[in-house]
Amino acid sequence: MHFVPFSYAIDLAGTFAFGLSGAMVAVRRQLDLFGILVLAAATGVAGGMIRDILLGDLPPEALRNTWSLAVTCLAGVCAFFFGPLIERLNRPVMLLDAVGLGVFAVAGCQKALAIGLNAPGAVLLGMITAVGGGVLRDVMAAEIPRVLREDVYALAALAGAALYVAGLRMGAQEPIVAACAAPLSFAIRVASVRYGWKLPRAPWS
Amino acid sequence: MHFVPFSYAIDLAGTFAFGLSGAMVAVRRQLDLFGILVLAAATGVAGGMIRDILLGDLPPEALRNTWSLAVTCLAGVCAFFFGPLIERLNRPVMLLDAVGLGVFAVAGCQKALAIGLNAPGAVLLGMITAVGGGVLRDVMAAEIPRVLREDVYALAALAGAALYVAGLRMGAQEPIVAACAAPLSFAIRVASVRYGWKLPRAPWS
Amino acid sequence: MHFVPFSYAIDLAGTFAFGLSGAMVAVRRQLDLFGILVLAAATGVAGGMIRDILLGDLPPEALRNTWSLAVTCLAGVCAFFFGPLIERLNRPVMLLDAVGLGVFAVAGCQKALAIGLNAPGAVLLGMITAVGGGVLRDVMAAEIPRVLREDVYALAALAGAALYVAGLRMGAQEPIVAACAAPLSFAIRVASVRYGWKLPRAPWS
Numbered sequence: 001m002h003f004v005p006f007s008y009a010i011d012l013a014g015t016f017a018f019g020l021s022g023a024m025v026a027v028r029r030q031l032d033l034f035g036i037l038v039l040a041a042a043t044g045v046a047g048g049m050i051r052d053i054l055l056g057d058l059p060p061e062a063l064r065n066t067w068s069l070a071v072t073c074l075a076g077v078c079a080f081f082f083g084p085l086i087e088r089l090n091r092p093v094m095l096l097d098a099v100g101l102g103v104f105a106v107a108g109c110q111k112a113l114a115i116g117l118n119a120p121g122a123v124l125l126g127m128i129t130a131v132g133g134g135v136l137r138d139v140m141a142a143e144i145p146r147v148l149r150e151d152v153y154a155l156a157a158l159a160g161a162a163l164y165v166a167g168l169r170m171g172a173q174e175p176i177v178a179a180c181a182a183p184l185s186f187a188i189r190v191a192s193v194r195y196g197w198k199l200p201r202a203p204w205s
Numbered sequence: 206m207h208f209v210p211f212s213y214a215i216d217l218a219g220t221f222a223f224g225l226s227g228a229m230v231a232v233r234r235q236l237d238l239f240g241i242l243v244l245a246a247a248t249g250v251a252g253g254m255i256r257d258i259l260l261g262d263l264p265p266e267a268l269r270n271t272w273s274l275a276v277t278c279l280a281g282v283c284a285f286f287f288g289p290l291i292e293r294l295n296r297p298v299m300l301l302d303a304v305g306l307g308v309f310a311v312a313g314c315q316k317a318l319a320i321g322l323n324a325p326g327a328v329l330l331g332m333i334t335a336v337g338g339g340v341l342r343d344v345m346a347a348e349i350p351r352v353l354r355e356d357v358y359a360l361a362a363l364a365g366a367a368l369y370v371a372g373l374r375m376g377a378q379e380p381i382v383a384a385c386a387a388p389l390s391f392a393i394r395v396a397s398v399r400y401g402w403k404l405p406r407a408p409w410s
Numbered sequence: 411m412h413f414v415p416f417s418y419a420i421d422l423a424g425t426f427a428f429g430l431s432g433a434m435v436a437v438r439r440q441l442d443l444f445g446i447l448v449l450a451a452a453t454g455v456a457g458g459m460i461r462d463i464l465l466g467d468l469p470p471e472a473l474r475n476t477w478s479l480a481v482t483c484l485a486g487v488c489a490f491f492f493g494p495l496i497e498r499l500n501r502p503v504m505l506l507d508a509v510g511l512g513v514f515a516v517a518g519c520q521k522a523l524a525i526g527l528n529a530p531g532a533v534l535l536g537m538i539t540a541v542g543g544g545v546l547r548d549v550m551a552a553e554i555p556r557v558l559r560e561d562v563y564a565l566a567a568l569a570g571a572a573l574y575v576a577g578l579r580m581g582a583q584e585p586i587v588a589a590c591a592a593p594l595s596f597a598i599r600v601a602s603v604r605y606g607w608k609l610p611r612a613p614w615s
Contacts, residue, residue, distance in 0.1 A: 140353055
């Protein structure tokens, strides 16, 4: 608990962003304080838990280490008190979600490679990690998951994860690659919403 | 199979209660006999499976040991034949759900501590174990999970789990602590429904 | 990667069938190309992932081996271009789903027995494996899972799994048993839709 390595700090930043996005959804649904904390924790922690389960690193970090839980509770309390301030941002849930998306895509890849998964498996795991928290948030709030509703969502996570793995393969330094890959996912996601990017639909539909 | 230790007996009691709650939901939705058995099994077994997955104790107890399955099938058959009798209780699904909630909160903590998780992790795992079965039941029956709809739900599980961990830390005997903690969760949950307890909503909403 | 054993080839066939069923649901919902690939991958891969998680064989085969992912992408691309051809089949999603159901019921049993689970646990795991992919597909597409809507669904998976375990216990050769058990599940499922088989409902409902 005394020493927080770099990869774990990344995890915490993504956890906070996803936690805040979950808390804001809970606030909009007029859930009570504990409901906000539960949805913040579920959203913030789910992606990492799914990653740790799939990699067989059990019990998952979120249970062994009190920091993740503290961070999501902090996110919940922030949303509870400063909701209107956060709401004044343009599309705050989308922005926070995009931060979490980029961070977790990289964090998932990182750990997958460390455990010895091959490149396609690591990219896939990065995407699952990035998308997992948001899917749980939307399913629990009885909405159709964003990953299916929106055109460029999982694709943004995939791009970041692919850049991360490709960068490492080409011999670049890990922190530099991470510092490019996570913002790439974020930028693609936000730009796709801002400019209304569409992907092709089935030619005959 | 010849010897059922105390902690496993607790598991079975919670499994039966949750199984019966799932079966009653299935009966109300007019599912057929096999649908009742499936929802009873899913509800009864899910919490423990999630716990075992998160603790890395795989394959989970529910697959290694035939008793859990037998107990949920028994719950399903009871609901199939004696549904009207059970229905005559006041809010039977809520009561059964509350029993399962208390039992699994303690069972989750117990196993988490045994595997060496720290106190906050054990309390969190207890809450996840308690809430998991009901979430799966509600999601499969296409309802918004009770844990988000109701004010005092996860909080009741949390209280039982916290009392259990705190009691052990203060040196009390394990069976006595368990015998206080599970009823505490049950009592808080039932009282909150009976007296309509509310938690604070966001101050500005 | 050079050598694909028999049990893995079975997995791939089921993965393709489930992947195609997921892709056809995505096409009907007018999702874009990437949404089709995501739902194809989720449906095709989920059953096997759940199986590997429950058996503690982590990271799951679908992440270690690039073939599963390639096969589901192929299924997505087929649906994208040849959707109308597939649609001309009578109830294509149901048929593909039934193929996946039979294949995964057997594949789940197989691996469970190999890892040393007892007979009831292996049958249960087979059923969970068979049903898992379709449940995730339906939940992500915001439909009530087929396993609850339809009368003979999990029961068909159960029949195949039970025949597989019973056949092996009676000393039959593994490939022969598998070649009987998977088609049995498929046949029961398709016949139940074709002839409208119903299971008993609660006597008092």
